[in-house]
Structure formats: C-alpha cells, structure tokens
Amino acid sequence: MFYDRLKTLVIDSQKSFNQVERELRYPRNALANYRLGKEPSAKRLTEIADYFNVTTEYLLGKDDKYSYNKAKLLFEYLTLDNKQNLLNYIQNRIDELELLEREPISLSTEQFVFCGDNTWALQESRKTIKLLTKQLPDDYDAVFELVGGPLDAEAPGNGDLLFVKFTDANFAELVHNFLLQHDHFAKLSVKDEKLTCLSRDGGSLAEVPELFGKIAKIYRFRTI
Structure with missing residues (x-):
C-alpha cells in the first residue's frame, strides 16, 4: 500500500523518483526500493508526507484524505482560462444544489x-x-x-x-x-x-x- 500511494504521488507531481530523492537528499533508488514491500522508518515516513503535503496515515493506507490535496495540485497546472471555466462550473453546480434544497x-x-x-x-x-x-x-x-x-x-x-x-x-x-x-x-x-x-x-x-x-x-x- 505504501509504495502504491508513493508512486501515485510521484506521478501526480510530474516528477521522477530520482528527482524526488534528490530534493529529499536521499540516496539513489531509496524510494524505488520500497516497491519490494518494505515500509520506511517513522522519520522518513514523516519527511515524505511533508514533502507531498499529505498525512502519514494516507501514505500507509489508513485514510483517503489525499483527494483534496490532489485536486489542489491538479488545479495549479490548469491554464488561467481553464481555471476560470472550472470555477464557473463549480459555481453553477452550487447554484443547482441550493435550488434543489429549496424544492420539496x-x-x-x-x-x-x-x-x-x-x-x-x-x-x-x-x-x-x-x-x-x-x-x-x-x-x-x-x-x-x-x-x-x-x-x-x-x-x-x-x-x-x-x-x-x-x-x-x-x-x-x-x-x-x-x-x-x-x-x-x-x-x-x-x-x-x-x-x-x-x-x-x-x-x-x-x-x-x-x-x-x-x-x-x-x-x-x-x-x-
């Protein structure tokens, strides 16, 4: 579970394992080696969680709170026009839901x-x-x-x-x-x-x- 979630975070960040390892000052292949099923130490687990702005519980598969962080990350990669289009869509959906709440x-x-x-x-x-x-x-x-x-x-x-x-x-x-x-x-x-x-x-x-x-x-x- 840890490696699967780590791999997803690396892919979503549009970086390579080697780049993440360099930025965390880890030895080469330090992260890739977790694919064998080994879990990191508590210190390294905390460092990786802080790097990707997620919780340690998420990395270990104990909760799914990453979805909000993922949405923020993807939003930042949108163009200004696409950001505005998305915001307009969200506002329209909010208006529809508010109207629905007023209908019996x-x-x-x-x-x-x-x-x-x-x-x-x-x-x-x-x-x-x-x-x-x-x-x-x-x-x-x-x-x-x-x-x-x-x-x-x-x-x-x-x-x-x-x-x-x-x-x-x-x-x-x-x-x-x-x-x-x-x-x-x-x-x-x-x-x-x-x-x-x-x-x-x-x-x-x-x-x-x-x-x-x-x-x-x-x-x-x-x-x-």
Missing part, C-alpha cells in the same frame, strides 16, 4: 398507529409527505411515521418521521432491532416479509444482542 421532495411513508403499551401497529397508508432536501438525512432505506392514534383517512395527521438505515438487508429475519434514541430501541417485527408492528423499549446498548439498523434521523413536525 415527496416521500411515501409507512404509518404506525399507537396502540398503547409502547407499541405501534402498521396501518395501510398512501400518504405522501413533502420535505426539503436539506431536511433529509444523508442516507436512509425507509421512512416510518409514528402517529398518536387511529387516523381519519380524510384528514391524516402528522406524526414524527423516523428515517431508518438498515445494516442488514435480509428482511426474511424475524426481528430487526435499531437504535431509536440514546437509550431506547425500536423493534420491527416482520411477518410474511412485511412489517407488522413497531415497539419501543428502554434499555442499554449492551442489552440488545444485535443491531440490524439504526435511525438516521427523527423529524418532528410538532417542534418545527
């Missing part, structure tokens, strides 16, 4: 009606809810709406929205547990591959043997 997104939700004793029962629903893009979590697999009681089909109420990200996509499992809040857990029971009820119980993480997913976000209509 339609969501179809599964509705659960509170039945008492910390249990919600699944209710058939064709309800669509509109939210702005900026109000959504970055990633989720399903949206559930918790409502306080039986719904009037003509005038459905608004309950808390739970955006769920599953860590196990196998819905044939009998029960899916996921983190609801800091010290509460929601349990989804699956019957015939359909969600049938949602039960919230108190407890600590250690008491739950396996988590199949987590709440990505809770959106509360009543507090907005």
Whole structure:
C-alpha cells in the first residue's frame, strides 16, 4: 500500500523518483526500493508526507484524505482560462444544489398507529409527505411515521418521521432491532416479509444482542 500511494504521488507531481530523492537528499533508488514491500522508518515516513503535503496515515493506507490535496495540485497546472471555466462550473453546480434544497421532495411513508403499551401497529397508508432536501438525512432505506392514534383517512395527521438505515438487508429475519434514541430501541417485527408492528423499549446498548439498523434521523413536525 505504501509504495502504491508513493508512486501515485510521484506521478501526480510530474516528477521522477530520482528527482524526488534528490530534493529529499536521499540516496539513489531509496524510494524505488520500497516497491519490494518494505515500509520506511517513522522519520522518513514523516519527511515524505511533508514533502507531498499529505498525512502519514494516507501514505500507509489508513485514510483517503489525499483527494483534496490532489485536486489542489491538479488545479495549479490548469491554464488561467481553464481555471476560470472550472470555477464557473463549480459555481453553477452550487447554484443547482441550493435550488434543489429549496424544492420539496415527496416521500411515501409507512404509518404506525399507537396502540398503547409502547407499541405501534402498521396501518395501510398512501400518504405522501413533502420535505426539503436539506431536511433529509444523508442516507436512509425507509421512512416510518409514528402517529398518536387511529387516523381519519380524510384528514391524516402528522406524526414524527423516523428515517431508518438498515445494516442488514435480509428482511426474511424475524426481528430487526435499531437504535431509536440514546437509550431506547425500536423493534420491527416482520411477518410474511412485511412489517407488522413497531415497539419501543428502554434499555442499554449492551442489552440488545444485535443491531440490524439504526435511525438516521427523527423529524418532528410538532417542534418545527
């Protein structure tokens, strides 16, 4: 991993291994010899990282933070006209994303009606809810709406929205547990591959043997 990343840095810098070795005052082939799999000493690792303006963790393959530095390096090699064209493109994309955040997104939700004793029962629903893009979590697999009681089909109420990200996509499992809040857990029971009820119980993480997913976000209509 170290040599692969070192080689990429050398190529992106448009220099040769020998030139980098000279500028670092290393013996000839000192860097090229790392292709055999040997890693440098801590001192040399730090020197190489500083030279290429990356982290030692990146060189060792422990993170991928080099991408930003690479973008800056490539930008400097552009002509003035191409730099301006790139900046114009970036600004246009920012404008498009800001416009998208102001446009509502339609969501179809599964509705659960509170039945008492910390249990919600699944209710058939064709309800669509509109939210702005900026109000959504970055990633989720399903949206559930918790409502306080039986719904009037003509005038459905608004309950808390739970955006769920599953860590196990196998819905044939009998029960899916996921983190609801800091010290509460929601349990989804699956019957015939359909969600049938949602039960919230108190407890600590250690008491739950396996988590199949987590709440990505809770959106509360009543507090907005």
